[in-house]
Amino acid sequence: MNTKQLERIRTGRGFIAALDQSGGSTPKALQQYGIEPSRYSGDEEMFELVHEMRTRIIKNPAFDAEYILGSILFENTMDRKIDGLFTTDYLWEKKGIVPFLKIDKGLAESDGGVQLLKPIPDLKDLLQRAVERNVFGTKMRSVIHEANPEGIHKVVQQQFELGKQIWSAGLIPIIEPEVEINSFDKGESERILKDEIFKQLSALAPDVTIMLKLSIPSEDDFYRDLMDEPHVARVVALSGGYDQKEANERLARNRGLIASFSRALAEGLYDQQSDEQFNEKLTRSIKSIYEASIS
Structure with a gap:
C-alpha cells in the first residue's frame, strides 16, 4: 500500500477522473468523441483509438494533480503505454495522479x-x-x-x-x-x-x-x-447521466462529496478539435468539476 497515495486520496483537494469505459461502452464513448464505428474494424483498432483519446486527455496540461487526485482506468488501458511508460506509472510518476482500475x-x-x-x-x-x-x-x-x-x-x-x-x-x-x-x-x-x-x-x-x-x-x-x-x-x-452543468450544481450542494465523473468530464471533447480548442474545453471542464468538488 502506497501511504503517500492513500494520504492524497484521504485528504487531497480535487476529484477523480473516470476514464474507464470498457468493451461494451467504448463504441458509445468514441461516438460521443466524434469517432464513428466506420472508422475502425474490430476490437483492437477500437481500443487503440480509445487509448489515443485517453492519452490526449491525460497528457493535456489541464489534466494536472492540482485539480485531479486520481484516475480510473480500464484493464486494456492499464496494459498500454504513454511515452514509454505504462499508463499507471505515467499517471503517478509524470502527473502525480493516483491510478485506479475498473x-x-x-x-x-x-x-x-x-x-x-x-x-x-x-x-x-x-x-x-x-x-x-x-x-x-x-x-x-x-x-x-x-x-x-x-x-x-x-x-x-x-x-x-x-x-x-x-x-x-x-x-x-x-x-x-x-x-x-x-x-x-x-x-x-x-x-x-x-x-x-x-x-x-x-x-x-x-x-x-x-x-x-x-x-x-x-x-x-x-x-x-x-x-x-x-x-x-x-x-x-x-455523474450518472446528468450533464456536466447539472452534475456540478448538485455536487456543489453536498459538502465533502467529490466528483468521479466520466461522461460529464468528457462532455464537449471531440477528435476533430484542434489542440487549442481541446485544451480550452478540457481546462474549463476540469476547473468547473474541481470547484464543485471542493465546495
Whole structure:
C-alpha cells in the first residue's frame, strides 16, 4: 500500500477522473468523441483509438494533480503505454495522479430491482497484475433501479465480499452501488442503501479501508455521516447521466462529496478539435468539476 497515495486520496483537494469505459461502452464513448464505428474494424483498432483519446486527455496540461487526485482506468488501458511508460506509472510518476482500475465484467440481468455484478472469474490474477502495474485501487459498479430491500442487500453484500478480497490483495476497493438517477423512488433506495452500507462497514476488520462511489443523493449532504466512518477513505460521486452543468450544481450542494465523473468530464471533447480548442474545453471542464468538488 502506497501511504503517500492513500494520504492524497484521504485528504487531497480535487476529484477523480473516470476514464474507464470498457468493451461494451467504448463504441458509445468514441461516438460521443466524434469517432464513428466506420472508422475502425474490430476490437483492437477500437481500443487503440480509445487509448489515443485517453492519452490526449491525460497528457493535456489541464489534466494536472492540482485539480485531479486520481484516475480510473480500464484493464486494456492499464496494459498500454504513454511515452514509454505504462499508463499507471505515467499517471503517478509524470502527473502525480493516483491510478485506479475498473475490474468488473459488467452487469447481470435486472432481478429484484437491481443489477448485480457478473462473475469475475480471473479476479485473483487481475488483482495480482494490478499490483504489479502499481495500481492503487479498484472499482466495480452495480446498479439499483428500485427501492427493493432484498435486492439492495444483495448488491451491497456482493460489493463488500469482493471488496474484502481486493483489500487482501493489497489494493483499496471503490465500492460502487449506483442508484439510477431516474428511478421513481431514488430517495428511498438511498436510505436503504446507506443502512446496508453501515451494516457492512460495522462488520469489517479494523484495519480495512475502502472508498465509496455513489450517485449524487436526492437529499443534500445525505452521505456526510459515511464520510466520517473510520473505514471510509473517501466518498466520491458519479455523474450518472446528468450533464456536466447539472452534475456540478448538485455536487456543489453536498459538502465533502467529490466528483468521479466520466461522461460529464468528457462532455464537449471531440477528435476533430484542434489542440487549442481541446485544451480550452478540457481546462474549463476540469476547473468547473474541481470547484464543485471542493465546495
